[in-house]
Amino acid sequence: MTRWEGIDEFVAVANAGGFTRGANLIGMSPTHVSRAVMALERRLDTQLFHRTTRTVRLTDAGRGFLERCERIVQERDEAFALVGQKGEPHGELRVTCSTAMGERFVAPILRRFAMQHPRLSLTIELTNRVIDMVAEDFDLAIRTGSTNDPRLVAVPVASRTLHTCAAPDYLSRRGRPDQIGALASHECIIGTAATWQFKIDGREFLYRPAGRFHCNSGHAVIEACIDGMGVCQLPDFYIFPFLKRGMVELVLEEVQAPDEPIWAVYPQRRHLLPKLQHAIEALKNELAAAMNRRN
Template sequence: MSQWDGIDEFIAVATTRSFTRAAKAIGMSPTHVSRAIRTLEQRVQAQLFHRTTRTVRLTDTGRVLFERCERIAQERDEAIALISQQGEPQGELRVTCSTALGERFVAPILRRFAMPHPRLSISIDLTNRVVDLLAEGYDLAVRTGHAADPRLISTQVASRTLYTCAAPEYLARAGTPREVGDLERHECIIGTSAAWQFRKAGAELIHTPHGRFRCNSGHAVMEACLAGMGICQLPDFYILPHLRDGSVALVLQDFQPDDEPVWAVYPQRHHLLPKISRAVECLQRELSAAV
């Protein structure tokens, strides 16, 4: 008997919460699945499922086993895919990205990437928290700024421009800043970044903004700017539509910072997996054209 006997059946039942659906998913009979689960429970000397006539749910022991076996099974399937001629993306691709970038660009791109690959599933966690990919089991992150974790590979997939702007009525009321230091005398609308970036004569300048309105939503910051609450610094995709119609004006253009890189970041041991390499290629192709 192989130590792997019953594990695929166990994962299928845990995932579908049904012996019948599990059997259909793996192309076996319900009798075979039930027998395999009983044999596995005897081997581990523990009950893995609570069974009733209506529900099947994991016991605490079953949940611990499932969390470990699911990932092992995915890596087994990925290893086979890696050396197969097809190199078909498969398994679960767990992605984390900032909320705004993810909602507007990354989630739609990865949705289109997944559609022609029926054996690939995608789980996207949109958060402005910097996630530890290795500790939390993620395959891929899309991040801005500078990546410095030696455990990870970073591939630039795009870049974005940061603009500083305000509504014309605010500038008429409060004046237009001519130097970065002038921002100290202005109302600043603060988003997720605690430091604003500028550049002059090749030197980087950092300003810590202060103001009465702060929000971790770029859309809310943009709306506050349009309402005349103050000056904001945001990526181009927030500002450009309003710049075109004249509802905001750029300020401090002589201090425009360098474009900010956008990275696909992933663990070193995963860089050859088809689901990673193909996803990164897709992001390079589509994200650079979108942002």
């Protein structure tokens, strides 16, 4: 037995929040992982987890030990990656992204990237659910908005603009809102965002819209808007094709929120893996241009 044994298993269980999920992360059996962690605890003469029939939680000693073990595992993996891969992306790259942005932009970019690197396999999960990247073993996520998980690193790769709009027919019937408060007297079409973003006197202002139509699909929201059902706020790539054809009109442009960054987000321990570095570079080079072309 070496001093390394049990560390990978311990880190996996701690990040996944359970022995079975931790075992799945590293491709080992739950029995092996449980025994390895117990052996590690005996060597340390310290309990690393509080265990019940339903939960597994780190002890105070376990939390401190995890921080150091994660750094050790990260540096070891990076050393192997840099020497063994010689800078060439290979292995499996697991990516998650919101459905609409993924279908339109991210999946085509990463598909071309994978075609350029035959030793790389690519898995993309498109969902509007915010995935726990560490627990579910994803390498990369494309996200918007704030990123405040200390386990993750966020790199800006593009940006998008949120626009508020309505159909000309709706505006002729109900009038054009001239200030944010006027939205209270309008029908609002609500998508995945519970609040709409604006900027007043240089400061962010969040408005909670109310309306009869709610849907987690941007396509359905813009179609309802075109049909004259009300006012909506969506990213530019939903709105601009219909704006050019006069099917919607922008409103409240004077309080439009500043551009929202789009981030490539990844777990800290993977930041030097060639497959990740090259994928992020491809997104930096292509995503903004692809979104601008679509607009």
